[in-house]
Amino acid sequence: MTALLIELRRSPLRWWAPGIVALTLLLSFGFEASWQDVWSQASARAQYPVLFVAPVLAAAAAWSASRTRRRGFDAHLHTMYRPRWQAEMAHLCATLIYAAGCYLVGAVTVLVVAASAGPPGLPWPSYLVLGLIATTAVVTVGHLLGLLTPPLISPVLAAVFGYLAIVYTYPYPQWAFWVVSGRPQAEILLPPLAARFVVAVALVLVVLTAAAWSARDLRNRRSRPAALLAVVALVGSLALVDTAGPLRGHREPPTPVCSEGTPRVCVWPDHALRLERLATLAERLPAASLGLLDVPDTFYEEGLRGPAPGITMAAGRPPYELTLQSERSALAMMIHQMIPHSPECPGNPAPDLREVSRARDRLFAWVYSRTVDSTEAFADDQPLQEELDRVLVTPEPEQVAWVESQLAIVDAGGCAA
């Protein structure tokens, strides 16, 4: 405890922590805020800054860890009664306490802001734990690099390693230590989370044995089996991660929350705060489509009737259920369910399906614009927006004729003439 308290007082992270916390808050709040009304999203957002903050912390850890070699103090440490690993443990613990503190300040701030929006349910601790584990692992590797590599380059190596390790493992569900967002349809599974925790612990063991090894006290033969044990623990923990399966799995669908109007909209209870606005949009669709397109009785959010598709999960079905990443995407998914598909002609496909695709796009944009009473969403496609602006000011009979012409293209478009 004596050494830990001294290390806490003298850690360079004591001075860098405010800047790191500021960076954490900037990354949490500086971009889109659609996470604030859903606990799973807010919880995932709390660990989001880890991608950038953990490498910074790793660099700080590397710089701090290299101090004994920068100052030539390691020779002095080697003459002391306490084994070198004990001194290193105090040092690493102080660094990890600051790293965890920076992370938790950001995470708690995110959760407090989310709580003020009043989403149903509670925060998801699994995302918070994942961020803590990732931070611990990356910072520990930074400390290790500070012990083993030249002091002047160890912070850069630690930061680059930390960033690349997170980025390059992210696309592989089996190996990911970080997530971008947290849809309620998926949840972090305990075995892979526990396996990642074991990796972090094994890395701490590696640091301690590396410190003992650096003492080069060849008379102390116990350091050899300890080093072997640490390497075996690390390899074993990585094997555990590999066999533990994907980080996230499909969440058991709960009883949905549905709107009263027509058509109905059913969403996950986690998205209850978004239901009213979605229901309002859905109720506009029959009028917006002038009765020319079939409106389903009920729109279901993805994952309620089967596994939802996603990067970390096997593709689900069906393809056009609601995704509530944003209001725009949810409305788009509703309208996509109303646009008819061209009949398939396996033996006689049309040579050019682009015109069919354009007709479907025009129908989609027409319904969308009438629903939200604006063509702004299509500003990127100038010709389409101009056509919409022209059509939408015409009398309804002319719009009906225009829609029927587009439907005719879609209806005939799948097959060659």
Next chain:
Amino acid sequence: MDHQNGSLLITINGLRQGYRRRTVFDDLHLTVERGVTGILGPNGAGKTTLLRTLATVTPPQAGTVTVAGHDVGTARGTRAARRRIGFLPQDFRYLPSFTVREFVSYCAWLRGVPRRSLPGPVNDAIEAVGLTEAARLRLRQLSGGMLRRCGIAQAIVGDPDVVLLDEPTAGLDPLQRVEFRALIRRLGTSAAVIISTHLVEDVAAACDRVHVLADGRLRFSGTPDELSAAAAPDAVGDSPMERGYATVLGRSVAA
């Protein structure tokens, strides 16, 4: 031999020591008792190598070295001995962001001084070297002399049985050297204090015994008075002890 309660704290028998192919000592025998012992010798005589061996930095290549009753040729003995040794190396390194108090506390912790008793020994050590007023200063703020005193404080904290000081008066001003001599005389009443130095006046003023090393061999062992008495009439030097030192080194012809 009674190492714990008796006065004999260091025993060296047949020590061979060196670096790679260079042998510094071969078959060195030496005993050190409670009190202040000076190690004199020219550059390259092996003074620092001897202190590093006693401090367990470098394990002996052959022979036995016993410090405070523990054989430093074994891992167990080395660890036990380290708890009883305070060491100020010639090239004293430190952590500049630490304050004096933190650094001495940290070194006390590293030496295994019990936590409950820590504030007392730390304050005593800092006071003993006259750094109480500077206890809250960072080491990077200290002058060379103050740093040296801080190094001495970390070596003596917790009252170790064996205190090894390699060139401890380097960087100290004359008044500080006088105070330092008084300090090690006090330490010598309860510990074996070994000082490696070039400065014979430090030895004359503070040491109970003196050993002269040259070319890895022990040229003289005795009291400072005996060293003075060994002076040849034509030896170089400004004091009897300097002349005695020159004599045992075989430099008896005046320049």
